[in-house]
Amino acid sequence: MAEQEETNPWGSKSWSYLSSLRQQSPLIQCITNLVSMDLIANTLLAAGASPAMIHSILEIPDFTPHTQSVLINVGTLTPEWLPAMKAAAGVANQFGKPWVLDPAAVGASGFRLKACLELIELKPTVIRGNGSEIISLSMASIGSGKGADSLHESSDALEAAKSLAKSSGAIVAISGSVDFVTDGQRVVGAHNGLPMMQKITASGCAVTALIAAFVAINPTHAFEATASAFSVFGLAGEIGMGLAKGPASLRMHLIDSLYALDQETVLHRVKITSFS
Ligand SMILES: Nc1ncnc2c1ncn2[C@@H]1O[C@H](COP(=O)(O)OP(=O)(O)OP(=O)(O)O)[C@@H](O)[C@H]1O
Ligand SMILES: Cc1ncsc1CCO
Ligand SMILES: [Mg+2]
Numbered sequence: 001m002a003e004q005e006e007t008n009p010w011g012s013k014s015w016s017y018l019s020s021l022r023q024q025s026p027l028i029q030c031i032t033n034l035v036s037m038d039l040i041a042n043t044l045l046a047a048g049a050s051p052a053m054i055h056s057i058l059e060i061p062d063f064t065p066h067t068q069s070v071l072i073n074v075g076t077l078t079p080e081w082l083p084a085m086k087a088a089a090g091v092a093n094q095f096g097k098p099w100v101l102d103p104a105a106v107g108a109s110g111f112r113l114k115a116c117l118e119l120i121e122l123k124p125t126v127i128r129g130n131g132s133e134i135i136s137l138s139m140a141s142i143g144s145g146k147g148a149d150s151l152h153e154s155s156d157a158l159e160a161a162k163s164l165a166k167s168s169g170a171i172v173a174i175s176g177s178v179d180f181v182t183d184g185q186r187v188v189g190a191h192n193g194l195p196m197m198q199k200i201t202a203s204g205c206a207v208t209a210l211i212a213a214f215v216a217i218n219p220t221h222a223f224e225a226t227a228s229a230f231s232v233f234g235l236a237g238e239i240g241m242g243l244a245k246g247p248a249s250l251r252m253h254l255i256d257s258l259y260a261l262d263q264e265t266v267l268h269r270v271k272i273t274s275f276s
Pocket of ligand 3: 087148149150198204
């Protein structure tokens with residue numbers, strides 16, 4: 001174990017987050033898009049967390065104070081949902097709970113961009129998007145993506161991510177072939193995962209939910225929690241692909257592999273490196 005910690009400190013860090021998640025089973029409130037609800041709930045359950053898709057503004061004052069973290073994802077945003085998102089972020093702040101923003105398809109419209117910029121004013125702990133989404137947010141401009149899909153490599157968005165992290169105070173995370181995490185100064189890259197994961201709709205939304213769960217375990221170390229969540233999710237995909245025939249069975253085997261991940265596999269196969 002001591003040797004492992006020396007050779008792969010991120011492996012032991014990631015295992016510590018995952019095993020704590022399984023022991024503590026934090027309650028994660030998810031206000032998310034209509035496409036992602038099932039995959040997010042199942043991903044969180046398989047990882048050991050307790051998801052609740054509670055999004056009515058009428059329920060937030062009673063419910064949000066009892067959660068360990070809040071996920072807000074704007075993938076199918078309408079004007080009716082935005083006040084509930086803002087209210088949940090506000091209650092999370094008031095009660096000292098972390099909250100995580102997924103700016104899904106933020107470049108699709110001015111409405112969505114304005115909503116995300118207003119949400120960022122409410123101080124998310126982490127913002128996770130694909131390359132195009134992080135570029136849109138950082139430049140406050142629309143049109144950089146292709147709906148929910150990215151037109152950019154994650155590395156194309158690295159400078160945008162650093163600048164967004166500095167201006168917002170959030171940890172910024174970019175998914176892609178390498179998943180990057182930055183606080184504006186430090187940058188690490190998580191190398192686990194495989195391209196087929198892009199063919200599972202809402203796999204990005206699911207990794208953001210896992211980030212929310214890992215951040216719930218240690219809100220003061222959101223940078224480490226985010227990088228670990230990326231690698232653990234990617235590793236579950238790699239192992240799942242061993243049994244999968246395509247995107248639909250990968251979705252199933254990824255969830256099964258996340259549920260079954262053991263210490264040795266995490267210690268040996270998590271790959272996170274420093275880029276700063
Ligand atoms: N080329 C790649 N190689 C390895 N893993 C990848 C690759 N592209 C994406 N992934 C992984 O797939 C998952 C989803 O990332 P992606 O960038 O597709 O998110 P997204 O566009 O927000 O997805 P969605 O909108 O469908 O939720 C992440 O876990 C990411 O690490
Ligand atoms: C396909 C799609 N459209 C809006 S949200 C979403 C799920 C992935 O973000
Ligand atoms: Mg995608």
